[in-house]
Amino acid sequence: MRDFQFPGRSPVRATEAVAATSHPLSTLAAIEMLRAGGNAMDAAICAAAVQGVVEPQSTGIGGDCFVLYCPKGQSEVLAFNGSGRAPAGATVDWYLDKGFSELPKQGAHAVTVPGAVDAWSRLLEDHGRKSLAEVLAPAIHYAENGYVVHDRVAFDWAEPETDLSADEYAARIFLPGGQAPKAGDVHRQPELAATLRVIAKQGRAGFYEGTIADDMVRRLNELGGLHSHEDFAATKGDYVAPVSTRYGGYDIHQMPPNNQGLTALLMLNVLSGFKLGGLDPNGAERLHLEIEAGRLAYQDRDRYVGDQDHVPVPVKQLLSGAYADRLRAEIDRERAMTHLPRLELPGSDTVYISIVDRDRNAVSFINSTYYSFGSGVVGPKSGVVLQNRGSSFRLDPKHPNAIAPGKRPMHTIMPGMATKNGRVVMPFGVMGGGYQPFGHVHLLTNMIDFGMDPQQALDAPRVFYNDDTVEAERGIPAEAIEGLRKRGHRIVEPQHPLGGGQAVLIDWEKGTLTGASDPRKDGMALGY
Structure with missing residues (x-):
């Protein structure tokens, strides 16, 4: 439960339905x-x-839009x-x-x-x-x-x-x-x-x-x-088959390429080998591991993701356990990697909507x-x-994301869905262009590893690796900033808040819904 003497908001709780938008x-x-x-x-x-x-x-x-949908609470997405x-x-x-x-x-x-x-x-x-x-x-x-x-x-x-x-x-x-x-x-x-x-x-x-x-x-x-x-x-x-991975007992579903959704799944696969739950959620070590996992995953996004109607994308290989093990081995808990290419990840303006109705x-x-x-x-x-x-699009004819007639570009906007034990658990999403995989992972690990409710998970301060710097929101503690600097990260304050998001969590045992909306936007969750 949050400390009611500090600014903030509680999650929205209801039984019939909840809608959360920005x-x-x-x-x-x-x-x-x-x-x-x-x-x-x-x-x-x-x-x-x-x-x-x-x-x-x-x-x-x-x-454009992308949609993940679970009719009547089923786990088939x-x-x-x-x-x-x-x-x-x-x-x-x-x-x-x-x-x-x-x-x-x-x-x-x-x-x-x-x-x-x-x-x-x-x-x-x-x-x-x-x-x-x-x-x-x-x-x-x-x-x-x-x-x-x-x-x-x-x-x-x-x-x-x-x-x-x-x-x-x-x-x-x-x-x-x-x-x-x-x-x-x-x-x-x-x-x-x-x-x-x-x-x-x-x-x-x-x-x-x-x-x-x-x-x-x-x-x-x-x-x-x-x-x-x-x-x-x-x-x-087109209806397409989602891509998925398991993290902390939950099945996490994303859009397939041409969407960047598998970037978040790659990050989760890498982080699954670390015991995040024993760390400080706003501490340097947790944030460093998230940053490094992101840098590895985005490298593969930029290398492989394109329109699968035009180019093959090795999705199965990228999401394999063996590949995650290989990527994870590149991470040093005490030092930022120095061998990766530079990432330039523009932001964007997007709206994300999460809704669960009375029929679930x-x-x-x-x-x-x-x-x-x-x-x-x-x-x-x-x-x-x-x-x-x-x-x-790229203008390199050999790149998977090269422009071509009737081709879809690599896309940043990515809805998320979590399921467990044959039922949907939570539609969720975090906006913000290139930041979105980071945002999805931060939200999910806040909830799964650190036990936060959806609103706490969205409220929590964020970091983002971009253009050889780590953008750290003002809410990141000073000791965490110093710990990241000691690991070799160059820290800057972002010009804008990092993303914005919504989520609706389903509790099947209690028959309740818990909705949340990011304070970085104007929005809210409502239910009845």
Whole structure:
């Protein structure tokens, strides 16, 4: 139990259902959907649509999503890949011939075709109870009538002002009066409201065909993009087999490549050989082991992960016990490794949603446009912010993540799911671009090894190895910082909080749910 004399919050406890998101309006919309007879999938898509309006820097219908789903509490995890693909005309040779040395972070060449709307439509049809029009109604309301800008949203919104001003349509919508809205301001997106109404009426075809698709394709082509109407019309998500490992008696499930989810599983496999539970959870030794395991796992992520429809990825080998033993042997408890290549891991803006309903349908749902306001390209009439996932591609034709026609890029957003003894235990996720595998592992080990409840596990201070430095949040004790320095780590304070997350824990014996939402964001968990 937490010390109530210190700032913080208790986890949310309920019996019927719990929803946890990174925005109060999104969580409320999910709860209202559940109480109106919707299930966890209806509520998750409703929440994601609302966040595409009220957290426009993080997500939207111009982005992608990944979903892990356990119907009625079963341990069989369904996985859906709702990430989009490169245009049919996108080849390494085309970019090299035009003088590109890498894919740009912004602009039309950073845009892959959005997969979210197709995924939402398919998942509602297969697993929901409500119509697309019903789940989009709250988002339409906020886009049309306005919403109050929350504090973390305002904090994130201010940073990309320069990038937004470079696109006249983005500036018109997202820099009213020439500047980013402040916390407490009311913001509206009438163009997006009209677009959502079309999708509500026409379904996925309303987005990928007709006037909305024409608006997006025309703008991308004006900016030099290779996108075509055929690329949009052909968009289709897939059910895929999740990848899994066992840690501390729990089965931990992630999305397979093109997703980076196996990076977290690699970290867990390496850490399983150390007895973390006997260490100080905020001490130098525990944090050092986490950092070193992460450095090894990310090295393999960058070496092997790509779209498995285009390249083979040795998933079975990477997740084997023998391979974990080999990696673990490289770690010195007293000294940071010096032989690994440099890691540069950009952050991103993402929303993660965790929901369990009264039937114990459990959904782990993540949706994103990647960088803040994605590519910075906005449909002039549709108001759609287009993602910049294409910037993750490589221009080395031999690399597994090299750009190719119809190929999906290596993707950072990763939902998580924990199961045990034939039942789902917890949908969970931690946002933050490259940080996400670290975040998943920190959350899980906080709970499994150190006995924290979900809220304590999310509240706990974090570290992240990036660009030859260790970013340590202010909550890391001074003696731990010194212990990391003695081991050879260079410590810096991060410019932004490390990630943000949600989780809902199921106690089958008591018949209860425990929900948590990260204080690094504006969100909350609610239940009834």
